[in-house]
Amino acid sequence: MKTLFETVTLGNLKLKNRFVRSGTLLIGDADNGIISSRLHHTHQALAEGGVGLIITGMISVMEQGSANFSMVRADLPEFIFELSKTTDIVHRYGCKIIAQLCHCGLKSHSIHQIPYGPNAIHDGRGILREEMRLVRKSFANAARKCKAAGVDGVQIHSAHGYLISEFLSPYFNYRKDEYGGSLQNRSRFLLEIYEEMRNCVGDDFPIWVKINSTDLTTPGLTLEESIWICQELEHRKVDAVEISGGISVSPESQAALPVHSVFEEGYFSDNALQIANCVRIPVISVGGYRTRSVMERVLNAGNVEAISICRPLIRNPSFLKTLL
Ligand SMILES: Cc1cc2nc3c(=O)[nH]c(=O)nc-3n(C[C@H](O)[C@H](O)[C@H](O)COP(=O)(O)O)c2cc1C
Incomplete structure (x- = not known):
């Protein structure tokens, strides 16, 4: 019988409980890409509030991939120093921290550059090989x-x-080359990025992946496809997967869907449980968790190892204490 408030080991990461703060980008997290004191305060409040692990808001790996000026940028000289300050604050409370790395693709907003994605679509252009x-x-x-x-x-x-x-x-993605078409081709860029990161940080440093279990739109990534990708990630020694959904192209395809009642909680939990049945690496489920009974029901319905939460912790960084 799993409980929320027990320790858990995910890969080689030992957490004091099964609560994860999911990646959450907030206005004011950064000043022109540099981690702000506000972000330090947010992280301190979350760590004080008792979460076992904080996944940072998305951090852009380069200027072109940034969504806005509030988004932290890893390519700026201040990055390591400021992130180490955040890390020290969080660690003081026995809380762990994972940095979420992102490129916003077609959702990037830079005054200097036109956003790019796999192909020219909407207001964006197709990415060049050199840019990949x-x-x-x-x-x-x-x-x-x-x-x-x-x-x-x-x-x-x-x-x-x-x-x-x-x-x-x-x-x-409707590319005609080896990065488009078949699932294997569409996954190639993710797997290449992962391999390059792994080569850079070594085998012992945890690399997690947040992935959609459904894009909630057609055409879109399906659960069956997501299972296959998670298995490929497992073969390559990814340490854990966090299962989400939605590509935000309509009200129905949002990752953060409305939750009006207990029946709408954990809206990707069935997908997470199915994926957890098909891989041996730890699976974390995110999306609409609000009550302890639902969280523990999902934890005990299969191999999901932790529950990840965003909006309740924006309102109240001590949300977990309300569940005790
Ligand atoms: C204000 C806000 C900011 C978010 N920022 C991120 C982010 O930086 N990275 C990410 O992976 N997801 C982000 N999300 C999505 C959440 O991590 C989560 O997947 C989604 O909100 C569903 O969980 P919830 O019902 O607990 O809010 C954000 C959601 C909200 C509402």
Whole structure:
């Protein structure tokens, strides 16, 4: 019988409970890409509130991939120093921290550059081969810097319709080369990015992946496809997967769906449980958890090892104490 408030070991990461703060980018987290004192305060409040692990809001690996000025950028010189300050604050409370690395792809907003994705679509253009090489290198460099800053691991954000998710999704990706078409081809960019990061940080440093179990739109990534990708990630020694969904192209395809009642809680939990049945690496479930009974029901319905939460912790960083 699993309980929320017991210790758990995910890969080589020991957490004091099964609560994870999921990646959450907030306005004011950064000033022009540099971690702000506000972000330090947010993290301190969350750690004080008792979460076992904080996954940071998405951090852009390069200028081109940034969503806005409030988004931390790993390519700026201040990054390691500021992230190590955040890390020290969090660690004082026995809380672990994972840095989430992202490229926003077609959702990037830079005054200097036109956003790019797998192909030209909406207001964006298709990414060039040379730019793909740069993206891979930037993810690896960012992971190296995170390790130097002392965080407990990194997470590749490959969900929610950002660049890597755009490659995975037939909604955005209609390339005709070896990065488009078949599932194997659409997954290639993610797997290459992961391999480059792994080569850079070594085998012992945790690399997690946040991935959609469904894009919630057609065409879109399906659960069966997501299972296959998670198995490929497992073969390559990814340490854990966090299972989400949605590519935010309509109200129905949002990652953060409305939760009006207990019946709408844990809206990706069935998908997470199915994926957890098909892999041996730890699976974390995110999406609409609000009550302890639902969280513990999902934990005990199969191999999901931890529950990840965003919105309740924005309202109240001590949300977990309300569940005791
Ligand atoms: C304000 C806000 C910011 C978010 N920022 C991120 C982010 O930086 N990275 C990420 O992976 N997901 C982000 N998400 C999605 C959440 O991590 C989570 O997947 C989603 O909100 C569902 O969980 P919840 O019902 O507990 O809020 C964000 C959601 C919200 C509401």
